[in-house]
Each structure stands twice: as structure tokens, then as C-alpha cells.
Amino acid sequence: MNTNISEHTKNILGLKLPTDPRWVNLAEIQLEEILTDHAYCEQKAATTCISLIQKNSEKMHLVEELSPIVTEEWGHFRMVLAELKKRGLVLGRQRKDVYVNKLIEFQVKGGSPDERFLDQMLIMALIEARSCERFKRLSEGLDDNYMRNFYRKFMESEAGHYTLFINLAEYYIDKKTVRKRWNEWLKYEKELMNSAEVRGDRIH
Numbered sequence: 001m002n003t004n005i006s007e008h009t010k011n012i013l014g015l016k017l018p019t020d021p022r023w024v025n026l027a028e029i030q031l032e033e034i035l036t037d038h039a040y041c042e043q044k045a046a047t048t049c050i051s052l053i054q055k056n057s058e059k060m061h062l063v064e065e066l067s068p069i070v071t072e073e074w075g076h077f078r079m080v081l082a083e084l085k086k087r088g089l090v091l092g093r094q095r096k097d098v099y100v101n102k103l104i105e106f107q108v109k110g111g112s113p114d115e116r117f118l119d120q121m122l123i124m125a126l127i128e129a130r131s132c133e134r135f136k137r138l139s140e141g142l143d144d145n146y147m148r149n150f151y152r153k154f155m156e157s158e159a160g161h162y163t164l165f166i167n168l169a170e171y172y173i174d175k176k177t178v179r180k181r182w183n184e185w186l187k188y189e190k191e192l193m194n195s196a197e198v199r200g201d202r203i204h
């Protein structure tokens with residue numbers, strides 16, 4: 001087990017609670033489960049971007065920015081699928097995504113169109129940020145050099161996506177409002193991570 005976790009990882013992307021170090025150890029022994037869960041995360045990222053384009057079709061800047069992300073996330077899905085196939089594994093069934101469901105509970109219900117839009121961007125930014133942090137953990141903590149490199153590629157992409165969703169929020173909503181709500185999201189996510197069971201068969 002490579003336990004060299006950089007200071008940067010601990011503070012990544014403003015997240016208020018770093019992943020429990022035990023998670024990489026648990027994930028390492030259940031890599032097949034992680035691959036299936038990861039495949040669905042990428043698939044859901046692609047379909048959510050399509051749905052965001054549909055819901056915000058009057059926001060042309062968003063439509064243009066998210067269109068290539070759909071392709072990129074689908075590319076990620078295919079990369080994970082290829083890895084499963086290489087190992088003689090099947091995709092398997094989609095699992096219940098407790099983390100994302102808990103985040104959805106925090107999304108504003110009702111509210112103004114701007115408030116709803118802001119939360120649509122920030123929930124995506126948060127999922128990307130946490131995914132990025134987890135991929136970074138895997139890219140630093142796994143024993144297998146090939147798999148460390150495999151996750152490094154995802155880590156770099158998801159860091160870009162996190163930034164993109166924050167930028168999209170700031171393009172349409174004033175920065176002060178975005179900052180304030182982002183801090184509320186970070187606080188909520190910290191509590192969520194604190195109370196969640198550490199399990200190595202899920203990306204989140």
C-alpha cells in the first residue's frame with residue numbers, strides 16, 4: 001500500500017473533509033466492484049449533461065460548453081467498459097447511489113428558476129470534485145502502477161469538469177451568490193461524508 005498522500009490531495013478543490021484513508025485499502029481489494037460503480041458514474045455524468053442541456057436550452061453558452069462534456073464522459077464510460085472486458089468481467093447491474101441521492105435531498109425544492117439552476121450546477125461541481133479527489137486517492141494509493149495511471153487520467157478530466165460547472169454557475173449567476181451557496185454545499189457534503197459508512201465498493 002502506497003500511503004504517500006500529498007497535502008494537495010487533502011485539501012483538494014475546497015472539499016471540507018478528505019476521504020478516509022481506509023477507503024483506498026478497501027477499494028483495492030474490491031476493484032471489480034469499483035470498476036462497475038465507476039462505469040455507471042461516467043454513464044450518469046453523460047446522461048445528466050444531456051438532461052442539463054435539455055432543461056437549459058435557452059442558455060446557449062451552457063449548451064455549447066456541455067455538449068463536448070457529454071462526449072468526454074461517454075468516452076470515460078467506454079474506457080472503464082474496456083477495462084472490465086479486459087478482465088473478463090461484465091458491466092453488471094447499476095447500484096443504488098446513496099451519495100448522489102443524499103446530495104439531491106439538499107437541492108432546492110421550488111425556489112426561483114435561478115436558485116434551481118444554481119443548484120443544478122453546484123451539485124454537479126460537487127460530484128466532480130469528490131470524484132476527482134477519489135481518483136486522485138486511487139492514483140496515489142494503489143499498489144498497481146497500471147491502475148494508478150488509469151485513475152490519474154480520470155482525475156485530471158474531473159478536475160476540469162469541477163471548474164467548468166463553477167464557471168457556468170458564475171456565468172449566469174452573480175459570483176457572491178455562487179460562493180455563498182457553494183459554501184453551504186461544501187458544509188452539507190462534509191456532514192454527509194462524516195456520517196457515511198466507509199465502503200470500498202463505491203466510488204463515493
Ligand SMILES: [Fe+2]
Nearest residue numbers: 042045073076
Ligand atoms: Fe468522467
Ligand SMILES: [Fe+2]
Nearest residue numbers: 045128158161
Ligand atoms: Fe466528469
